[in-house]
Amino acid sequence: MAITRIEITHHQLPLDPPFPASWDPQPRTRFPVTLVRVYDDSGQVGIGSGDAMYGFGDFQRYFLGQDPLDLERHQAVLANIEFHAGRPWPMDVALWDLAGKILGQPVWRLVGGRSNRIRAYASSGVHRPVAEMVRLARHVHERGFPALKVRFGRPSLEEDLAVVAAIRDALGDALALMVDCNQGWRMPWDVRPPWTLEQALLVARRLEAEGVYWMEEPLHRGDYEGYRQLRQAVSIRIAGGEMTREPYEFRELLTRDCLDVFQPDAVCSLGIGGLRKLALEVAQAGKIFTPHTWGNGIGLMANLHLTAGTVDTPFIEFPYDPPEWSLERRDYPLRQAIDTDEAGYITLSEAPGLGLELDEDRLAATASRQATFA
Incomplete structure (x- = not known):
């Protein structure tokens, strides 16, 4: 059992009317989402989302070939990455989702x-x-x-x-x-x-x-x-x-x-x-x-x-x-x-992992080269 691939994609949903977030004086005309997919050699896929993960490609080699269920090891590596780069925790979420799917258990369990x-x-x-x-x-x-x-x-x-x-x-x-x-x-x-x-x-x-x-x-x-x-x-x-x-x-x-x-x-x-x-x-x-x-x-x-x-x-x-x-x-x-x-x-359901299903058509329609709010 091993991690075979990590895929990071960016998406932007146009917002009309804009979203005037109380913490940001610039109304937001787009809602960006960065999606992380982690694949294992059995064909299972874990998903996570959060920060834009810019630069994470430089660190993917530390996960490829590794046991996807070694969650404590992966968290320690991600903590080290955070010290050197941005917040990589969407990867952690994807790994827990993948672990749940491998084990046939929801993450809450x-x-x-x-x-x-x-x-x-x-x-x-x-x-x-x-x-x-x-x-x-x-x-x-x-x-x-x-x-x-x-x-x-x-x-x-x-x-x-x-x-x-x-x-x-x-x-x-x-x-x-x-x-x-x-x-x-x-x-x-x-x-x-x-x-x-x-x-x-x-x-x-x-x-x-x-x-x-x-x-x-x-x-x-x-x-x-x-x-x-x-x-x-x-x-x-x-x-x-x-x-x-x-x-x-x-x-x-x-x-x-x-x-x-x-x-x-x-x-x-x-x-x-x-x-x-x-x-x-x-x-x-x-x-x-x-x-x-x-x-x-x-x-x-x-x-x-x-x-x-x-x-x-x-x-x-x-x-x-x-x-x-x-x-x-x-x-x-x-x-x-x-x-x-x-x-x-x-x-929360008994579905393995986070129990989420992606809208692939919407993700394809909102695909972007970057994740920005405006």
């Missing part, structure tokens, strides 16, 4: 088999006016979601806070609310400094008064002391870690008691195997593990299997903000979009 069912919260991505945000909140509540995440970053903090207050006034406690402050990282051209501890504390007090479930990334991702002090000073849960990469960084966040909620994404950090270990450590420490999933449906499904199969969590991120961010746009590489039931749950 391979990582622990705790459960095949997990509840989702709706994660918005557009800065809409107050009245439209209230309509969105009503819509996701009627659809069965237990919670909604609101993005900050409007021209003024008061505008952001007005959105939270209006949703709370309209729906009361019927819908849990989370707030993503987006201070942990920046787009390459955004040189604004992140909030100081004093600024974050001011916002936290306001969000506490609105009964917000968690406050996400209120400080720079590396401000361990700031996070520690913020957690000591407030009662609201503090979330972060979506773009944290190294195991030692997560250890710092844990040992310094920086976060209540850990949000690393399997296609961005440590892969499925690495995050499985971290999730167990987080749960043992009495904290919440619930990944960031903002991307396409392949990455979403990888995080669903990882989390449902490993630890108990109140809910997991489900990117959803129609019409600009619909299920059909998000999951265009797939024959069937991932969706929740009427109570906001997603039930």
Whole structure:
């Protein structure tokens, strides 16, 4: 049994209307997807998706001819590659999908088999006016979601806070609310400094008064002391870690008691195997593990299997903000979009691997030489 071939393809779905992501001032006119396919000598194929994987061709030789089931070895190699190049974790997802297909088991069973069912919260991505945000909140509540995440970053903090207050006034406690402050990282051209501890504390007090479930990334991702002090000073849960990469960084966040909620994404950090270990450590420490999933449906499904199969969590991120961010746009590489039931749950199947089927016609129609947003 050996890996025989690795194929990386890029795709771009035109977006009309564009998607005005709250974290990017340039509306996105295309949605890029990079797809990784890993083949073995029996004809099985594992799929993964995430970062663009530029330059990964230089490292493929470290996997060809290797046992596809040697997942710990592959994760260690990918960690070394990440040190020298970009984030290669879509390869890890493809390897886990392939392993599941070889073994005839879904990934959620391979990582622990705790459960095949997990509840989702709706994660918005557009800065809409107050009245439209209230309509969105009503819509996701009627659809069965237990919670909604609101993005900050409007021209003024008061505008952001007005959105939270209006949703709370309209729906009361019927819908849990989370707030993503987006201070942990920046787009390459955004040189604004992140909030100081004093600024974050001011916002936290306001969000506490609105009964917000968690406050996400209120400080720079590396401000361990700031996070520690913020957690000591407030009662609201503090979330972060979506773009944290190294195991030692997560250890710092844990040992310094920086976060209540850990949000690393399997296609961005440590892969499925690495995050499985971290999730167990987080749960043992009495904290919440619930990944960031903002991307396409392949990455979403990888995080669903990882989390449902490993630890108990109140809910997991489900990117959803129609019409600009619909299920059909998000999951265009797939024959069937991932969706929740009427109570906001997603039930994973017994299909081997991630249980996904690609829409090859759509992938052919959207094929591109590169992966860019505009």
